[in-house]
Amino acid sequence: MSESTFAETIAKDQRVEPRDWMPDKYRQTLIRQIAQHAHSEIIGMQPEGEWITRAPTLRRKAILLAKVQDEAGHGLYLYSAAETLGADRGDLTKRLIEGRQKYSSIFNYPTLTFADVGVIGWLVDGAAICNQVPLCRSSFGPYARAMIRICKEESFHQRQGYELLMTMMGGTAGQRAMVQDAVNRWWWPSLMMFGPPDGDSPNSAQSMAWKIKRHSNDELRQRFVDMSVPQAEALGVTLPDPVLRWNAEREHYDFGEPDWSELKRVITGDGPLNRQRIERRRQADSDGAWVREAAAAHAAKHGSGR
Numbered sequence: 297m298s299e300s301t302f303a304e305t306i307a308k309d310q311r312v313e314p315r316d317w318m319p320d321k322y323r324q325t326l327i328r329q330i331a332q333h334a335h336s337e338i339i340g341m342q343p344e345g346e347w348i349t350r351a352p353t354l355r356r357k358a359i360l361l362a363k364v365q366d367e368a369g370h371g372l373y374l375y376s377a378a379e380t381l382g383a384d385r386g387d388l389t390k391r392l393i394e395g396r397q398k399y400s401s402i403f404n405y406p407t408l409t410f411a412d413v414g415v416i417g418w419l420v421d422g423a424a425i426c427n428q429v430p431l432c433r434s435s436f437g438p439y440a441r442a443m444i445r446i447c448k449e450e451s452f453h454q455r456q457g458y459e460l461l462m463t464m465m466g467g468t469a470g471q472r473a474m475v476q477d478a479v480n481r482w483w484w485p486s487l488m489m490f491g492p493p494d495g496d497s498p499n500s501a502q503s504m505a506w507k508i509k510r511h512s513n514d515e516l517r518q519r520f521v522d523m524s525v526p527q528a529e530a531l532g533v534t535l536p537d538p539v540l541r542w543n544a545e546r547e548h549y550d551f552g553e554p555d556w557s558e559l560k561r562v563i564t565g566d567g568p569l570n571r572q573r574i575e576r577r578r579q580a581d582s583d584g585a586w587v588r589e590a591a592a593a594h595a596a597k598h599g600s601g602r
């Protein structure tokens with residue numbers, strides 16, 4: 297493939313595959329986004345993972361275990377997709393641990409009660425679906441294909457969260473208050489998952505021209521708000537935004553401005569739990585070093601078996 301074939305592939309909405317020629321910046325942008333996405337899945341196991349031993353019933357524990365395992369799987373597909381671009385998985389993990397690569401801001405907030413598990417499923421996975429369904433049509437083949445399975449699993453995650461919240465809302469006044477409190481804490485950080493406003497998003501224009509991203513950050517944020525408001529009504533919770541209301545002219549909900557200085561702080565390492573999240577990842581990486589060494593020694597001795 298040459299430069300002109302690459303441009304034609306993008307223009308015709310076809311897929312770029314790993315062995316095809318691609319501009320170096322396209323490759324670097326994909327490695328950046330896919331690595332950040334993979335890191336988010338792996339770090340994203342921590343906030344909910346903390347509740348596995350404290351789940352209130354065996355059924356809830358089984359669901360939560362399955363969900364957290366799915367997230368590990370998503371991280372692994374995504375690291376594999378990054379490897380098809382020439383990235384090295386060990387190097388990506390090193391960059392994460394050393395603070396040289398980002399992961400989603402949302403996973404730096406604490407999970408204070410079991411209602412947080414439900415709200416993460418409903419809002420955080422809901423936001424992830426809004427963002428990721430268009431990525432199934434991303435121009436890079438391995439990323440787009442990984443997204444198809446990931447989105448199916450995210451959809452189960454979202455439903456289990458909503459069902460958990462429905463159950464709690466049908467419980468005691470204390471349980472309903474717990475759900476409302478969790479919604480109050482997670483709403484604004486969920487809106488921030490879509491990234492900075494379009495005017496402050498340095499990567500969007502090029503990523504959209506290359507069809508890596510299919511919609512802008514603000515478009516997807518609006519789609520998420522429109523989707524969530526009726527769900528909040530059905531659940532019986534209020535969203536903590538005094539200016540949230542239907543705009544008949546635009547046929548969308550108007551909503552307030554997230555605190556962008558908070559997003560900046562969290563992205564640059566100064567959120568409520570950034571240090572703890574990275575420290576735990578560093579510990580898991582060093583605890584697992586002997587397994588990687590043993591696997592590499594075994595492969596060297598017996599061949600890869602291929």
Ligand code: BYC
Pocket residue numbers: 328329332333334336337340341367398399400401402420421424427488489490491492496497498499500503509513563
């Ligand atoms: N948090 O120019 P922009 C999940 C960074 S996991 C942190 O708009 P772009 C789940 C951005 O990377 C879901 N960083 O960037 C798992 C860029 O950094 P650089 C995770 C953020 O890439 C477990 C800079 O800010 N989803 O669902 O065009 C349990 C400027 O931004 C954030 C993905 O990763 C943020 N919120 O657009 C439950 C989806 N926002 O240039 C659930 C894939 C922005 O300094 N990623 N930044 O390196 C994307 O779709 C895009 O990368 C983004 C940002 C929309 C996030």
